[in-house]
Amino acid sequence: MCLGIPGQVVRMLEGYGGQLALVDVAGEQRKVNVGMLADETLRPGDWVIIHMGFAVEKTDAAGADAAMRGLELLGRGRNPEDPP
Numbered sequence: 001m002c003l004g005i006p007g008q009v010v011r012m013l014e015g016y017g018g019q020l021a022l023v024d025v026a027g028e029q030r031k032v033n034v035g036m037l038a039d040e041t042l043r044p045g046d047w048v049i050i051h052m053g054f055a056v057e058k059t060d061a062a063g064a065d066a067a068m069r070g071l072e073l074l075g076r077g078r079n080p081e082d083p084p
Contacts, residue, residue: 004049004056005071006064007032009042021055023048026068 007023007030019035021042034042034055042048047064048055059067 003071003074004051004067006059006067007048007050007055008064009044009046009048011044012042021048023050023055025050 005025007025010022010024010029012018012034013020013022013031017035019033021032021034022029023032031053032048032050032055033053034040034048037048037055037058040058042055042058047059047061049057049059049063049067
């Protein structure tokens with residue numbers, strides 16, 4: 001299992017053999033390698049799951065939301081006032 005961050009494709013980037021996309025990740029635009037999804041057609045608005053700069057899966061808005069909620073749960077530390 002790997003942790004992936006959801007992002008929404010803004011546009012495909014010229015050159016690079018069609019393997020780079022500009023992707024919005026939590027409000028920041030990043031260049032993401034989409035070469036591992038060669039069998040998928042990616043368009044602006046599509047959602048992908050990103051791991052270490054590579055899109056590893058195409059998903060939908062519900063899948064992206066579920067991935068983000070999972071990441072948010074992992075980021076929550078234990079409240080020091082809660083018993084161990």
